Amino acid sequence: MVSPATPYHNRSQLLRGIAFWESRGYRVSVAPGVGARDGYLAGSAETRARDLMSCFTDPEIDVVQCLQGGYGSNHTLPRLDFDLIAENPKPLVGYSDITSLHVAIRQRTGLVTFYGPGLMAMSAPDATALTQDRLVQVLAGNGAGPVPRDPQDPFLVTLAGGKVTAPLIGGDLWELRETLATPWEVQTEGALLFFEEVNVPTWQVDGMLAQLRHAGKLQGVAGVVVGQMAGCDWSHQRPSYPSNKSLEDVLEHYLAPLGVPVLYGLPLGHGSTLATVPLGVAATLDADRQTLTIEESGLQAPSDAMERDGS
Structure with a gap:
């Protein structure tokens, strides 16, 4: 889990998302800079880009899910190594402001990315069963149809x-x-x-x-x-x-x-x-x-x- 844009407001928003995945038997790795704050940004552009790159290059990580959108993903683009991302293909999940990453990664690497809920939206109290179940199904390879x-x-x-x-x-x-x-x-x-x-x-x-x-x-x-x-x-x-x-x-x-x-x-x-x-x-x-x-x-x-x- 990485936060390339806006940070969480309450820490429970992060913990709720972790609990969602763990309740379904999955392990969650939280990038080091997720708790960083710089106003409406989750830390510096350098930290956010470094966290994103580390998620792609870590062989123990199978899926990279963004915390949420908001604003700031475009700051990371000049700091990403797209060749290295291409060498370590894995699903990137997020929506809204994460569009910046979807467009750049697809066009620079040819990788498929996934327009889906961030960790906070997926586990929010009002999240629907369709939002949650669809995400898990698609990441399990059942996205066709x-x-x-x-x-x-x-x-x-x-x-x-x-x-x-x-x-x-x-x-x-x-x-x-x-x-x-x-x-x-x-x-x-x-x-x-x-x-x-x-x-x-x-x-x-x-x-x-x-x-x-x-x-x-x-x-x-x-x-x-x-x-x-x-x-x-x-x-x-x-x-x-x-x-x-x-x-x-x-x-x-x-x-x-x-x-x-x-x-x-x-x-x-x-x-x-x-x-x-x-x-x-x-x-x-x-x-x-x-x-x-x-x-x-x-x-x-x-x-x-x-x-x-x-x-």
């Missing part, structure tokens, strides 16, 4: 019909936009682009999609999967958000004209449930049937530690 719908709200919206199979890439919309004009700029050509976001006004979603379009990142995609956009639409709880354009209006404006399948609403992101998915593998989007099917598990074989053998 249809991505489940959110049992609390299974309704999906098809913004453009069609069917396509392509590599699934993406993550948090803000973080994808932040890669532009950097050495780790997200490459979307021919890919099945996935994005999600949380707690930003609709006009900011508009701005982020506009910038991606201006940068040529929407043109040439094979399809688009929009995850949950929690707290991004106008509501009576958010009266300060301009209400003249809905979130769906904005999504349709930018995505429907692309001429590719577009599906909105799968439990991928900051909603009540997060269904872990591998990034970088082939996936089939059937927007007419409203399904996203992962074609490869992303793992060559389950590791000994993830076979629930009590080690």
